[in-house]
Amino acid sequence: MDAQQQNPEESLSITVWLAGRSYRIRIKPEEESAVRKAVRLADQKIGDLRNHYAGKDDQDFMAMCLLMYAADTAIESFNNPVMQEELNKLSKKIDKVISAESNEE
Helix, strand or coil: CCCCCCCHHHCEEEEEEECCEEEEEEECHHHHHHHHHHHHHHHHHHHHHHHHCCCCCHHHHHHHHHHHHHHHHHHHHHCCHHHHHHHHHHHHHHHHHHHHHHHHC
């Protein structure tokens, strides 16, 4: 069941603060700790960016923070050993197909 189909009784409404603004969000109760930690880390990163890059507005800092998170997540998942193992398996299968096709010619 995705977040939009979630039963309201099964979700928790919380207010989080990010870059000096409040945001009301609905989450699963068991996710509250992780969500609050993520918001705290994002707010710290925005504060660091604010100190490092003067003259920008909070929207710029939030966009920079989001981009950094997305890049870190993409790099982390790509460097995941399980992912690497699966990529190696796929690569070997591709090599076998290419090799078999070139031997048929």
